[in-house]
Amino acid sequence: MTSSDIQASDEEVFNYTTVLPVKGEKEVDEALLHPGSYYFPFEFNLPQRLPSSFKSKHGRLRYFARMTIYTPDGPHHERKSKFAVISALDLNSEPDAALPVENDTYEAVGSWCCIAGTVTASMKLERKGYTLKEAIPIYAEIKNLSTRRIHSTKVSLIQ
Numbered sequence: 001m002t003s004s005d006i007q008a009s010d011e012e013v014f015n016y017t018t019v020l021p022v023k024g025e026k027e028v029d030e031a032l033l034h035p036g037s038y039y040f041p042f043e044f045n046l047p048q049r050l051p052s053s054f055k056s057k058h059g060r061l062r063y064f065a066r067m068t069i070y071t072p073d074g075p076h077h078e079r080k081s082k083f084a085v086i087s088a089l090d091l092n093s094e095p096d097a098a099l100p101v102e103n104d105t106y107e108a109v110g111s112w113c114c115i116a117g118t119v120t121a122s123m124k125l126e127r128k129g130y131t132l133k134e135a136i137p138i139y140a141e142i143k144n145l146s147t148r149r150i151h152s153t154k155v156s157l158i159q
Contacts, residue, residue: 013051013061050085065080
C-alpha cells in the first residue's frame, strides 16, 4: 500500500431510532396522516462519553438526526439535520494521558553514491493529553552528523 492509496471507512457511533405515534381518524387509518399539519414533540439523550464532532484533512466525525416519511404508494422522503457534539474529556479518566511521548528518527544526507552523513532528530512531549489553551512544551534535539548545513527545521501540530 502506498501513501497515495485512499482509505475510507464509515463507523456508526450510536443509533437511536423511535417510531412516532401516528393516530388515524378510524381504525383502518391507524397509521395514516391525512392532509394537514402535525406536531410530534420528542427528545432523546445523547450517550455518555460521546466523541466530539470534528473535521480535518485526515477524517471527520459528524452527527445528524434523520427523519424518514413513509408513504403507502410512493417513494419515502428523508431529511437530515446535522448537529455538533462538543464533549468534555476528563484527562484523569484516560490512563495513557499522563504517559510521555517520544519519537526518534534519522536520515541519511546526500545521494546514494555520496552519503555525507546522517541527521538524527528526537522529539519528546511530557505527556499525551493536554487541555484547551494549555501550552504544549516540545523538547526537540537535532544532531547534524553530516558535512552539510541544515537550513531550517519545522514542527507541526496536526489533528
